[in-house]
Amino acid sequence: MDKAFEIKGLTFTYPTAKETTIKGVSFAVKKGTIFGLLGPSGAGKSTTQKILAKLLWDYQGEIRFFGRDLRTFGKEFYERVGVGFEMPVHFNRLTARENLSYFAGLYKTKADYEALLTRVGLKNDANRPVGEYSKGMKVRLNFVRALLNDPEFLFLDEPTNGLDPSNAKILKDMILEMKAAGKTIFITTHLMGDVEQLCDEVAFMTKGSISEVSSPRELKLRYGKKEVIVESIADAGERKTVFPLEGIGHNDAFLDVLKNDRVVTIHSGETTMEDIFIKVTGEAKYE
Numbered sequence: 065m066d067k068a069f070e071i072k073g074l075t076f077t078y079p080t081a082k083e084t085t086i087k088g089v090s091f092a093v094k095k096g097t098i099f100g101l102l103g104p105s106g107a108g109k110s111t112t113q114k115i116l117a118k119l120l121w122d123y124q125g126e127i128r129f130f131g132r133d134l135r136t137f138g139k140e141f142y143e144r145v146g147v148g149f150e151m152p153v154h155f156n157r158l159t160a161r162e163n164l165s166y167f168a169g170l171y172k173t174k175a176d177y178e179a180l181l182t183r184v185g186l187k188n189d190a191n192r193p194v195g196e197y198s199k200g201m202k203v204r205l206n207f208v209r210a211l212l213n214d215p216e217f218l219f220l221d222e223p224t225n226g227l228d229p230s231n232a233k234i235l236k237d238m239i240l241e242m243k244a245a246g247k248t249i250f251i252t253t254h255l256m257g258d259v260e261q262l263c264d265e266v267a268f269m270t271k272g273s274i275s276e277v278s279s280p281r282e283l284k285l286r287y288g289k290k291e292v293i294v295e296s297i298a299d300a301g302e303r304k305t306v307f308p309l310e311g312i313g314h315n316d317a318f319l320d321v322l323k324n325d326r327v328v329t330i331h332s333g334e335t336t337m338e339d340i341f342i343k344v345t346g347e348a349k350y351e
């Protein structure tokens with residue numbers, strides 16, 4: 065599969081920082097996939113995104129965008145990528161529509177932003193000054209702005225942060241549709257629900273290093289507890305029994321429960337992405 069990004073030995077230090085911010089990370093983002101960069105606050109996720117989006121220049125290492133050295137790209141790079149920033153910055157005195165019209169003017173290719181406004185539920189507020197927008201409305205406007213040039217590669221820094229579940233779902237559906245249309249999406253997040261629903265591959269970043277690149281499914285299988293938990297009602301009352309998944313078909317005790325109890329629920333003991341996040345990054349859960 066083609067690589068949209070190939071990163072080797074990426075190292076970066078903010079001029080004012082005492083410590084190296086990004087410490088020699090290597091990974092690839094496959095074309096047509098959704099790649100999640102995860103990690104605790106301050107790990108370097110947004111910094112990595114800014115480097116890949118050519119907003120920070122002074123890095124060491126090699127970055128290739130569709131096979132070509134990122135440093136050799138000029139303005140044309142921004143015709144191909146969309147960038148959703150962590151902290152949305154809009155012109156607050158202008159309306160949403162005026163903001164989008166202004167930013168769309170910077171691109172040769174223009175998406176239908178009226179349709180996008182409708183999709184994210186901002187159509188009726190499009191003529192209000194953005195200064196009057198709620199946080200979630202600004203986040204949705206920021207998302208539309210990242211799509212203004214119908215980009216083939218999309219950077220999204222915590223795209224659903226601050227959204228209610230319905231609006232978050234709309235954005236996630238749109239992200240999955242973009243992937244289905246062959247686009248590549250790079251997401252930084254610490255929302256594990258988003259990761260499970262969206263990401264084909266994830267990299268865990270801790271203190272500027274990447275410890276693990278894998279699919280959410282592989283991670284769950286590797287870190288999963290591999291148990292089967294049965295809740296059932298037996299003669300003596302309700303009970304919860306746990307069996308090893310290995311050899312479950314020949315486990316007489318398990319088969320007994322299935323035959324003799326009234327089974328209420330059966331779960332396989334899958335570890336959640338939250339558990340994996342904590343194990344891999346060694347950090348307490350936050351959010």
Ligand SMILES: Nc1ncnc2c1ncn2[C@@H]1O[C@H](COP(=O)(O)OP(=O)(O)OP(=O)(O)O)[C@@H](O)[C@H]1O
Nearest residue numbers: 078080081085103104105106107108109110111112
């Ligand atoms: N402009 C800057 N100048 C100096 N240091 C910075 C700057 N921006 C970020 N940093 C530092 O670089 C490190 C990584 O920050 P970054 O914003 O990339 O983290 P993050 O993983 O995106 O965190 P969060 O989950 O909180 O968004 C932090 O220690 C931060 O203090």
Ligand SMILES: [Mg+2]
Nearest residue numbers: 109110111150
């Ligand atoms: Mg960040």
